[in-house]
Amino acid sequence: MYFKIALGNVRRSIRDYGVYFLTLTFGVCLFYVFNSIQSQSVMLALSQSQAKMLVLLNNLMQIFSVFVCIVLGFLIVYANNFLIRRRKKELGLYLVMGMNKGTVARILMIETVMIGLLAFAVGLGLGILVSQALTVVTANLFMVQLKAFEFIVSLKAILLSALFFGGLYLIVLIFNSVVVSRYKLIDLLQGDRHNETLKLHSIGLSVVLFIASLIILGCAYALILDNGFVMFTLEFTASIVLGSIGTFLFFFSLSGFLLKFVQSRKSFYYRNLNMFILRQLNSRINSAFVSMTVICIMLLLTIGALCTGLSFGQVLAGDVEKTSPYDATVYVYDTQTLGFSLSQDYRERGLDLDGLAREAADLDLYDLAVKIKDFSSPEVIATMQNSTSHDVGEMAIDFLPLSQLNAALTMQSKPQVTLAENEYLITYSMNAAESDIFKAVKEHRELTVDGRTLTVSQPAMFLQLQNFSAYGNFLTIVLPDSFFVNKIPASQSFNVNYKVSAEEGDVLLNEMAKTYGKQTGLAYNAVTRGEMFEASGGMKLILSYIAVYLGLVFLIASAAILALQQLSESADNVERYALLRKIGVEEKMIRRSLFTQIAIYFLFPLALAIVHSIVGVSAVIQSLVALVKIDIGSQVLLVGGFLALIYGGYFLITYSSSLSVIRDRAQSRRLE
Amino acid sequence: METILQVKQIEKIYGNKGSITRAIEDISFEVKKGEFVGIMGPSGSGKTTLLNCISTIDTVTSGHILIGKDDITKMKSSQLSKFRREQLGFIFQDFNLLDTLTAYENIALPLTIQRVNPKKIDSRIKKLSVQLGIEEVLKKYPYQMSGGQQQRVACARAMICHPSLILADEPTGALDSKASRMLLNSFEVLNKSLEATILMVTHDAFTASFAHRILFIKDGRIFNELVRGGDDRKTFFNRIIEVVSLLGGDTNNVL
Numbered sequence A: 001m002y003f004k005i006a007l008g009n010v011r012r013s014i015r016d017y018g019v020y021f022l023t024l025t026f027g028v029c030l031f032y033v034f035n036s037i038q039s040q041s042v043m044l045a046l047s048q049s050q051a052k053m054l055v056l057l058n059n060l061m062q063i064f065s066v067f068v069c070i071v072l073g074f075l076i077v078y079a080n081n082f083l084i085r086r087r088k089k090e091l092g093l094y095l096v097m098g099m100n101k102g103t104v105a106r107i108l109m110i111e112t113v114m115i116g117l118l119a120f121a122v123g124l125g126l127g128i129l130v131s132q133a134l135t136v137v138t139a140n141l142f143m144v145q146l147k148a149f150e151f152i153v154s155l156k157a158i159l160l161s162a163l164f165f166g167g168l169y170l171i172v173l174i175f176n177s178v179v180v181s182r183y184k185l186i187d188l189l190q191g192d193r194h195n196e197t198l199k200l201h202s203i204g205l206s207v208v209l210f211i212a213s214l215i216i217l218g219c220a221y222a223l224i225l226d227n228g229f230v231m232f233t234l235e236f237t238a239s240i241v242l243g244s245i246g247t248f249l250f251f252f253s254l255s256g257f258l259l260k261f262v263q264s265r266k267s268f269y270y271r272n273l274n275m276f277i278l279r280q281l282n283s284r285i286n287s288a289f290v291s292m293t294v295i296c297i298m299l300l301l302t303i304g305a306l307c308t309g310l311s312f313g314q315v316l317a318g319d320v321e322k323t324s325p326y327d328a329t330v331y332v333y334d335t336q337t338l339g340f341s342l343s344q345d346y347r348e349r350g351l352d353l354d355g356l357a358r359e360a361a362d363l364d365l366y367d368l369a370v371k372i373k374d375f376s377s378p379e380v381i382a383t384m385q386n387s388t389s390h391d392v393g394e395m396a397i398d399f400l401p402l403s404q405l406n407a408a409l410t411m412q413s414k415p416q417v418t419l420a421e422n423e424y425l426i427t428y429s430m431n432a433a434e435s436d437i438f439k440a441v442k443e444h445r446e447l448t449v450d451g452r453t454l455t456v457s458q459p460a461m462f463l464q465l466q467n468f469s470a471y472g473n474f475l476t477i478v479l480p481d482s483f484f485v486n487k488i489p490a491s492q493s494f495n496v497n498y499k500v501s502a503e504e505g506d507v508l509l510n511e512m513a514k515t516y517g518k519q520t521g522l523a524y525n526a527v528t529r530g531e532m533f534e535a536s537g538g539m540k541l542i543l544s545y546i547a548v549y550l551g552l553v554f555l556i557a558s559a560a561i562l563a564l565q566q567l568s569e570s571a572d573n574v575e576r577y578a579l580l581r582k583i584g585v586e587e588k589m590i591r592r593s594l595f596t597q598i599a600i601y602f603l604f605p606l607a608l609a610i611v612h613s614i615v616g617v618s619a620v621i622q623s624l625v626a627l628v629k630i631d632i633g634s635q636v637l638l639v640g641g642f643l644a645l646i647y648g649g650y651f652l653i654t655y656s657s658s659l660s661v662i663r664d665r666a667q668s669r670r671l672e
Numbered sequence B: 001m002e003t004i005l006q007v008k009q010i011e012k013i014y015g016n017k018g019s020i021t022r023a024i025e026d027i028s029f030e031v032k033k034g035e036f037v038g039i040m041g042p043s044g045s046g047k048t049t050l051l052n053c054i055s056t057i058d059t060v061t062s063g064h065i066l067i068g069k070d071d072i073t074k075m076k077s078s079q080l081s082k083f084r085r086e087q088l089g090f091i092f093q094d095f096n097l098l099d100t101l102t103a104y105e106n107i108a109l110p111l112t113i114q115r116v117n118p119k120k121i122d123s124r125i126k127k128l129s130v131q132l133g134i135e136e137v138l139k140k141y142p143y144q145m146s147g148g149q150q151q152r153v154a155c156a157r158a159m160i161c162h163p164s165l166i167l168a169d170e171p172t173g174a175l176d177s178k179a180s181r182m183l184l185n186s187f188e189v190l191n192k193s194l195e196a197t198i199l200m201v202t203h204d205a206f207t208a209s210f211a212h213r214i215l216f217i218k219d220g221r222i223f224n225e226l227v228r229g230g231d232d233r234k235t236f237f238n239r240i241i242e243v244v245s246l247l248g249g250d251t252n253n254v255l
Helices: A002-012 A014-035 A041-045 A048-086 A088-096 A101-141 A155-182 A185-189 A203-227 A234-263 A274-317 A342-348 A378-385 A402-411 A431-442 A502-520 A529-572 A574-582 A587-624 A633-671 B047-054 B077-087 B103-113 B118-132 B147-159 B177-193 B233-246
Strands: A328-332 A357-371 A396-401 A423-428 A447-449 A452-456 A476-479 A491-498 A524-528 B003-015 B020-032 B036-040 B062-067 B088-091 B165-169 B198-201 B213-218 B221-227
Touching (some): A002 A014, A002 A101, A014 A048, A014 A529, A014 A633, A048 A088, A048 A101, A048 A155, A048 A529, A088 A101, A088 A185, A101 A155, A101 A529, A203 A234, A203 A587, A234 A274, A274 A587, A274 A633, A274 B103, A328 A502, A342 A357, A342 A491, A357 A402, A357 A447, A357 A476, A378 A431, A396 A402, A402 A476, A423 A431, A491 A502, A502 A529, A524 A529, A529 A574, A529 A587, A574 A587, A574 A633, A587 A633, A587 B077, B003 B047, B020 B062, B036 B047, B036 B177, B036 B233, B047 B062, B047 B165, B077 B088, B103 B147, B147 B165, B177 B198, B221 B233
Parallel strands (some): B036 B198, B036 B213, B165 B198
Antiparallel strands (some): A357 A396, A357 A491, A423 A476, A447 A452, B003 B062
């Protein structure tokens, strides 16, 4: 009997439940996908170290999932509360008919469980499908071939999801019965009649507060941009605190300010429904500014997590093909006692370098007693100083002989260069000094080495000289070979391209380097491209997955809160729209007014969050800029895509449901 | 005198084959320009349905309603909303002011949706509000006003576009007697100095006694008609009471 009532209710209020259902489904889907990573079929194709990475990721995901669950829990409780509020009258009717509160709570429980089970099933199904796609992405990030595609369902992840969401539902059920038992019958029955008391504050005050909020936000931005994204410093904390206060004040005073501003433009204010829209916003923002602030900050977290997580992944991982331009680089440290050629030394010690190498060339960097401050501009040095404790200006510039440069260029399949005796060439692969380097070339900046003056005319060369985990060439100056006669290099290395397969080459080279290290007692490091690929794939994977997981959850949570709020607003506004219709406002105008209102609610937190994140992300980039050239273009596209899809989707659903809420009521009234 | 409203043999049936409710059986009447007509009748007599049909919020099952020269039973919904905002003014029992707008803005609303030049809006509102005695509440929100003030603001909103016909549905239903009297005086102002044509549904004999002519409706038909003629209001009121007693035993409903 109760089951029947509950089923009927669910079917009837499917529209009210729409957003709720969608959110739950997304939640379950995400939860399953990111917790099933360890069981995905890509595991079969991974090397041991990669598999270890994936297990680590899986463990991290489980920790984050607890956090995600708390967010979703709040969301579900909020949504449920909203649904009950919408149905006060109906619940009151049950009570009037003589049901006791326990029974009403039970009907609600059955409904909640039904929706929950359905969402769980759909979410799980969706999750299982999406996880198969994720396997392909994982394989891609690890650069492994999926030998055979296998459709895998992770029982463990299903159990985990069931556990988490079951627990969540238990809390919601308890919460529901508490809510029902607390309502008084009269309030339930007359729920509709209570108009929200308007907390109209002075509009003049809003204008002042709005300007204040802009100033505070400006201060916060300036603080973080000037001091960079360095956690736990006073400036950083201050900028976060100021930013939060500014955001809060912004939304607190926004509608008042807008109203005042538009009112002063009479011809716009008194046109169509503009007056109505603005007043609506003003009356609602008064009560909605807290959630707007929260949503804005959540969106900031979303964009921040996605942008920085994905770019960090890219930065740390680098673009392996470019940061490791050779099959391997062997570094040997403290080589003052050594001869002039590391690769020659290898051969002389009976190591069969030529057995594995198609090409091998030394790359030695010399200290010619020219300091960075003698060449680079103070700004460049200041930028670099952010990322190191050494005194950058006092550090020596690396010099490279032309012949070695040409050998390196040949190995990278690039054309060789020639230099006149009084000419130098700049290479770099970090963008910290880029503008200064361009300037140096343009003004033919003079350089004095060993009492000889050189000048530059050839364009600077973007070049990674050795295999490294990221772009690591800050500034290397190439001079004709005559400058290096009888000089000892400051650091020695050689680059190798294999003639054997990469796997075989890596094994042989590592053996060789080990033997060499043993024989000479020198510290060494062999950086192979294969290793870099593995490490980069793992790094990229962990950071991007965590970013996407958290980002999406925040995004869904904020969009769902907004959607529910707007739907409940629309329900409260039915009377107002009915009146507008009666006095002859066309449907088109009403639709436009509704659209504008909902759009403003969705757009304002988003707009401010985007401004916040532009500042935040540029602060992050600024802190990293000395290290690497970051291209966040693709991340921005990806984040934009996610936002458009999910946030935009919620917006459209909200709009169309709101439209039917206000239309539905109008029609049912007509039939009364 | 020009005829503003012509109701010709309208019928309104609710429901389907199984259960039919005949809310209006056969009603015909006319309202001339400048008239103040009251419609009285017990609950369920069809008076609200009649008003809804005339106000184009509902449609008739058969028959015709002409306002001015336009037959509203033949209009499409887009034409109807244009017609409503240009030709009709509404006054409701529960005032129906938008609570988020000030009195001034509530009155301005019909003008803004007709895209009247904002510069003209101000002078029109000022003039009308003086006539209705609400100039000091213009800046207030509905919840800061008394019921009587709210209803007079609603009158101003109904009147601001100079509609051909003002439709009032139980305008004094939510007012105390003092506020009712002030409101009805405002109706007389609208009617006399602004030449507004008013059609008012009420079941209160006192309210009805302000009208020039009263149609009594019972069970979907016109049951009686009273014309005030040269009577003063008190005499007219007594005549109304007589008809009300005739209408049936349910005087509880009409008083």
